[in-house]
Amino acid sequence: MEPQSYSLTPEEERKLIDDEFADLLQGYIKSNHRKKVDIIERAFKFARSAHEGVRRRSGEPYILHPIAVAKIASREIGLGSTSICAALLHDVVEDTEYTVEDIERQFGKKIAELVEGLTKISGGIFGDRASAQAENFRKLLLTMSQDIRVVLIKMADRLHNMRTLGSMAPNKQYKIAGETLYIYAPLAHRLGLFSIKTELEDLSFKFEHPAEYARIASLIKGSEEKREMVYNNFATPIRQRLAAMGLTYEAKARVKSVYSIWRKMEAKRIPFEEVYDLYAMRIIFDPPSGVGEKEMCYRIYAALTDLYRPHPERIRDWITVPKANGYQALHVTLMGPDGNWIEVQIRSRKMDEIAEKGFAAHWKYKIGGEGEEESELTVWLRTIKDILDDPNPNAIDFLDTLKLNFFSSEIVVFTPKGELLTLPSGATVLDVAYTLHSEIGNHCIAGKVNHKLVPLSSKLNSGDQVEVLTSQSQTPKSEWMSFLSTAKAKTRLRKELRRVQMPYVEEGSRIFEKFLADNHIILNNNVITKILGRYQVQTREELFLKLGSGEASIDDYLNVNTSSGAKSFVSRLFSLGFGGLKPKRIRGADAGQSGQTPDSNAGKINTKKVYVLHDDGKESNYIFADCCRPIPGDDVMGFLNYDGKVEIHSLTCPHAQKLKASHGDRLLAVRWDKVASEFIANIRIEGIDRHGILQELTGMISSSLEIDIRRLNIEAKGEVFTCSLDVKVSDTSQVDSLCSKVLKIKGVRRADRVK
Numbered sequence: 001m002e003p004q005s006y007s008l009t010p011e012e013e014r015k016l017i018d019d020e021f022a023d024l025l026q027g028y029i030k031s032n033h034r035k036k037v038d039i040i041e042r043a044f045k046f047a048r049s050a051h052e053g054v055r056r057r058s059g060e061p062y063i064l065h066p067i068a069v070a071k072i073a074s075r076e077i078g079l080g081s082t083s084i085c086a087a088l089l090h091d092v093v094e095d096t097e098y099t100v101e102d103i104e105r106q107f108g109k110k111i112a113e114l115v116e117g118l119t120k121i122s123g124g125i126f127g128d129r130a131s132a133q134a135e136n137f138r139k140l141l142l143t144m145s146q147d148i149r150v151v152l153i154k155m156a157d158r159l160h161n162m163r164t165l166g167s168m169a170p171n172k173q174y175k176i177a178g179e180t181l182y183i184y185a186p187l188a189h190r191l192g193l194f195s196i197k198t199e200l201e202d203l204s205f206k207f208e209h210p211a212e213y214a215r216i217a218s219l220i221k222g223s224e225e226k227r228e229m230v231y232n233n234f235a236t237p238i239r240q241r242l243a244a245m246g247l248t249y250e251a252k253a254r255v256k257s258v259y260s261i262w263r264k265m266e267a268k269r270i271p272f273e274e275v276y277d278l279y280a281m282r283i284i285f286d287p288p289s290g291v292g293e294k295e296m297c298y299r300i301y302a303a304l305t306d307l308y309r310p311h312p313e314r315i316r317d318w319i320t321v322p323k324a325n326g327y328q329a330l331h332v333t334l335m336g337p338d339g340n341w342i343e344v345q346i347r348s349r350k351m352d353e354i355a356e357k358g359f360a361a362h363w364k365y366k367i368g369g370e371g372e373e374e375s376e377l378t379v380w381l382r383t384i385k386d387i388l389d390d391p392n393p394n395a396i397d398f399l400d401t402l403k404l405n406f407f408s409s410e411i412v413v414f415t416p417k418g419e420l421l422t423l424p425s426g427a428t429v430l431d432v433a434y435t436l437h438s439e440i441g442n443h444c445i446a447g448k449v450n451h452k453l454v455p456l457s458s459k460l461n462s463g464d465q466v467e468v469l470t471s472q473s474q475t476p477k478s479e480w481m482s483f484l485s486t487a488k489a490k491t492r493l494r495k496e497l498r499r500v501q502m503p504y505v506e507e508g509s510r511i512f513e514k515f516l517a518d519n520h521i522i523l524n525n526n527v528i529t530k531i532l533g534r535y536q537v538q539t540r541e542e543l544f545l546k547l548g549s550g551e552a553s554i555d556d557y558l559n560v561n562t563s564s565g566a567k568s569f570v571s572r573l574f575s576l577g578f579g580g581l582k583p584k585r586i587r588g589a590d591a592g593q594s595g596q597t598p599d600s601n602a603g604k605i606n607t608k609k610v611y612v613l614h615d616d617g618k619e620s621n622y623i624f625a626d627c628c629r630p631i632p633g634d635d636v637m638g639f640l641n642y643d644g645k646v647e648i649h650s651l652t653c654p655h656a657q658k659l660k661a662s663h664g665d666r667l668l669a670v671r672w673d674k675v676a677s678e679f680i681a682n683i684r685i686e687g688i689d690r691h692g693i694l695q696e697l698t699g700m701i702s703s704s705l706e707i708d709i710r711r712l713n714i715e716a717k718g719e720v721f722t723c724s725l726d727v728k729v730s731d732t733s734q735v736d737s738l739c740s741k742v743l744k745i746k747g748v749r750r751a752d753r754v755k
Contacts, residue, residue: 178660192358633732
């Protein structure tokens with residue numbers, strides 16, 4: 001993509017850079033950190049000189065990016081001079097001839113260590129070198145155990161990159177927005193950086209679904225006046241009551257983000273007008289002298305429930321048991337005077353700062369300064385270390401394992417000795433066993449929940465007392481993986497299974513190498529992809545395990561002595577592998593699936609240009625993946641597979657999320673052209689049942705709209721009916737037209753497409 005027009009004169013540029021740095025310094029001086037202005041000024045001059053003459057893709061001087069990252073680290077995360085210097089210098093070693101040793105000589109060991117950590121995980125996120133973002137992410141997590149500030153500065157870097165994403169090529173926008181939503185937003189959530197998490201989600205959504213983002217943002221703006229009136233009616237009595245208590249406080253409305261509103265609309269299949277909890281009220285107070293924060297929260301809660309009726313099942317006490325990321329607050333949902341439920345979040349000033357700035361804000365309240373680790377963070381880092389210790393996990397498995405704990409809602413259970421364990425919702429007895437120790441998990445046979453004997457697959461609820469029962473004769477089973485919910489448990493089980501299976505994997509590797517050598521096949525990604533597909537396995541390790549354990553044989557599938565079909569298959573492997581990459585020896589330890597070398601056909605498609613999708617009814621220049629079935633008009637992306645074909649995925653498809661996070665070099669920005677084919681769309685209709693409504697529905701769809709119905713299922717319970725039907729359509733506009741006309745039928749309350 002061509003850089004945006006950039007028309008500042010050199011003098012104007014210099015003034016812009018000086019003003020931006022002055023603004024950074026001003027914010028730092030106003031903070032409560034020690035005033036080390038001199039070292040920050042030296043870091044700025046060093047970075048400015050190192051990046052002299054270099055520009056971003058937008059055309060602006062490169063130094064503006066490190067200044068912006070430093071500003072986010074300082075103001076939005078709350079970091080001090082060491083981190084500000086590291087942020088200013090974070091690209092110097094990566095992009096210039098200066099070394100980490102040069103940084104250490106100029107600025108000392110601590111700043112140099114942070115810059116080195118940031119350099120290790122950079123990997124050229126905006127360049128062609130960033131092919132497997134999962135590996136990059138693993139490096140990022142490895143540095144966290146050394147100094148959490150590395151990942152906090154990385155968050156600032158990612159946020160600024162997202163804020164300036166408009167200057168990137170469309171396929172890079174998909175890649176960066178996708179991995180941000182898949183990796184960085186959940187990580188920000190886990191670190192307690194809630195405002196940054198929300199902005200990352202919204203920016204990702206804006207680039208992936210621009211039309212939907214604009215529509216929801218417009219609806220939010222359009223309903224602002226009405227919302228303000230509802231909020232003031234609700235808030236005025238509360239303000240009067242808090243003032244009467246003599247409290248110093250701040251009360252404000254927090255509107256839900258565009259992304260969270262969209263997710264709720266998608267998950268509940270409701271229109272914008274039915275998202276009632278568009279906002280929450282937040283009360284932030286300064287505790288009066290002699291009154292504890294927790295006590296004051298409950299006093300405010302009592303005052304609120306004197307005014308309004310609380311929802312009995314929507315009270316959340318995150319003060320007594322804080323979330324694992326340090327979040328503390330008391331949440332209560334109240335029935336407002338207009339009949340709508342409104343959530344109120346009650347926090348002290350300290351709780352609010354920790355809620356917005358995460359673990360970084362803890363440092364403000366610690367005597368030891370910004371370098372001290374927090375207990376909650378230490379526990380989480382230990383979990384991360386367990387995952388990283390997993391011998392050679394597949395990159396995608398690795399990300400999935402981490403995501404198990406990133407977005408999970410939490411439950412609290414107790415051991416027989418009263419020890420408190422925080423686990424993700426859906427955790428089982430076996431999760432508890434592995435959380436306590438690998439050996440306890442490996443030998444777990446059952447559990448006692450509230451003194452009642454239960455199987456190890458039993459799901460737990462908050463407040464349960466859990467005792468784990470073990471037996472030395474018990475051994476881990478592969479099927480256990482299906483009922484584990486915690487990252488730690490999955491990692492420890494996988495590690496033990498690998499230990500038991502390794503001899504078979506090594507034997508399978510030997511059999512496989514002999515097959516390649518006997519048939520003179522050179523191993524490359526095309527060859528291994530075809531073979532994995534033939535055996536219906538995902539990774540080389542699974543293939544080797546099948547071969548080594550005798551579950552499958554080369555003779556059964558691939559040997560030239562078996563059948564003409566097998567001979568043909570081996571011939572194709574030979575042609576794919578002949579003259580390809582140099583032979584690569586595979587061992588059991590290298591069992592993760594590879595995936596970066598493209599097929600020879602791949603070079604015919606320019607991934608940097610928008611790929612136009614067309615289908616004349618006989619031939620199309622794309623294929624649909626099995627995981628999702630989008631139709632023309634949906635927000636989609638292309639993925640260049642290893643056969644050189646363009647696979648089309650819906651942007652919301654779970655598999656597409658993984659592709660965006662780990663195969664950015666194969667993504668394509670696409671747009672629909674004329675498509676002659678027809679597609680199946682599933683429509684769900686709900687309403688009040690009455691005589692003749694089914695005939696009216698089917699008549700309108702098949703006769704008036706001339707749409708072909710392929711499947712119809714209707715069910716009535718009491719006075720309410722639900723109807724699910726598959727129809728043949730050409731694009732999304734036909735679906736929208738169908739739904740809007742169906743909604744005009746008397747009794748129909750809802751009609752929308754199920755994606």
